[in-house]
Amino acid sequence: MSDTKKSFLIINRKAPYGSSAARDALDVALTISVFEQPLSLLFMDDAVLQLLPAHNAAAIGQKNLSANLSMLEMYDIDQLYVCQRALEQRGIRPDDIELNIILLDQSGIAALIKKQDQVLSF
Amino acid sequence: MIFSIVVTGAPYSSQASASALQFSRSVLKLGHTIHRVFFYADGVHSGSALAAPPQDEANIPSEWTALACEHDLDLVVCIAAAVRRGVLDENEARRYEKSGHNLSPDFTLSGLGQLVEAGILSDRVVTFGA
Amino acid sequence: MTLHLINKTPSESSALRDSLSAVSNGDALLLIENGVYAAMPAYAELFTRLPGSVQCYLLEDDAIARGLKDLNQDFRAIGYDGFVELSCRYGKVVSWF
Numbered sequence: 001m002s003d004t005k006k007s008f009l010i011i012n013r014k015a016p017y018g019s020s021a022a023r024d025a026l027d028v029a030l031t032i033s034v035f036e037q038p039l040s041l042l043f044m045d046d047a048v049l050q051l052l053p054a055h056n057a058a059a060i061g062q063k064n065l066s067a068n069l070s071m072l073e074m075y076d077i078d079q080l081y082v083c084q085r086a087l088e089q090r091g092i093r094p095d096d097i098e099l100n101i102i103l104l105d106q107s108g109i110a111a112l113i114k115k116q117d118q119v120l121s122f
Numbered sequence: 123m124i125f126s127i128v129v130t131g132a133p134y135s136s137q138a139s140a141s142a143l144q145f146s147r148s149v150l151k152l153g154h155t156i157h158r159v160f161f162y163a164d165g166v167h168s169g170s171a172l173a174a175p176p177q178d179e180a181n182i183p184s185e186w187t188a189l190a191c192e193h194d195l196d197l198v199v200c201i202a203a204a205v206r207r208g209v210l211d212e213n214e215a216r217r218y219e220k221s222g223h224n225l226s227p228d229f230t231l232s233g234l235g236q237l238v239e240a241g242i243l244s245d246r247v248v249t250f251g252a
Numbered sequence: 253m254t255l256h257l258i259n260k261t262p263s264e265s266s267a268l269r270d271s272l273s274a275v276s277n278g279d280a281l282l283l284i285e286n287g288v289y290a291a292m293p294a295y296a297e298l299f300t301r302l303p304g305s306v307q308c309y310l311l312e313d314d315a316i317a318r319g320l321k322d323l324n325q326d327f328r329a330i331g332y333d334g335f336v337e338l339s340c341r342y343g344k345v346v347s348w349f
Contacts, residue, residue: 027202031234123340137285141285
């Protein structure tokens with residue numbers, strides 16, 4: 001493992017379950033944390049739907065994503081950024097989300113991207 | 123400059139793998155280095171040795187193989203994504219007791235750590251998504 | 253500074269919209285694959301609010317493949333070598349798909 005540190009940002013833009021994107025992103029997030037690299041996650045567009053509570057993915061033969069999302073805090077990934085407009089467009093209140101999130105407006109998102117070394121998109 | 127390339131779209135279903143191939147050729151032609159090409163999600167199908175497109179169409183998996191041979195490229199296929207989708211090397215075929223294996227010998231199955239390591243060691247990571 | 257890579261038409265996904273909301277001064281946009289359709293004049297309105305410091309490019313092969321001509325003059329057509337050079341010139345590449 002390298003001593004070099006790079007800051008990583010994972011941009012999530014897809015709803016859960018209908019495609020593998022949300023799970024793929026989460027697996028990469030957990031791996032980045034194993035490498036002890038600075039990591040932030042950004043939820044834009046339909047990805048904010050990943051953050052809704054009370055998933056029961058067994059109903060469609062899949063594993064719950066929300067359980068893994070709450071695991072992120074255990075892995076010290078506590079920089080969860082959420083696009084405020086994406087929540088508003090979907091009628092989701094920040095209080096509906098059971099994770100510690102930081103709301104960002106458009107300029108906040110641009111600033112977050114600007115300060116990263118590597119950005120991976122899902 | 124050191125590049126790594128990430129491909130998440132399947133060849134023939136999306137343009138991702140073909141675009142990544144063209145981009146990689148230019149990276150090498152201009153004298154830069156490719157640390158690794160990482161195939162993730164549906165991108166793992168680029169590693170199939172059994173793809174048999176019509177003769178008047180590009181054979182994307184063999185074009186990757188040819189480029190890898192010429193430039194000694196590290197082509198890594200995400201093992202978890204690949205095994206789920208039935209892209210297996212000989213070892214995995216044995217482990218899961220499957221009758222055959224289809225990963226081209228110029229590709230390697232490995233974990234997501236190879237993607238993260240590529241991100242740490244490369245100046246640029248360019249993702250071709252579907 | 254960031255090179256934003258967009259490979260979807262304006263209505264195929266939120267890729268273009270999201271990338272436009274995430275650009276900073278001095279960034280660049282590069283349209284590839286189906287993304288090049290966004291350079292059709294009918295979509296010019298989408299780009300009018302971009303800061304003047306944001307350079308716009310499109311991948312020429314993808315435009316030729318799709319028979320596109322007389323595209324938005326604000327986009328400069330480049331080849332794959334140009335794509336690589338832009339990736340070097342900007343500090344990172346962010347893909348929107």
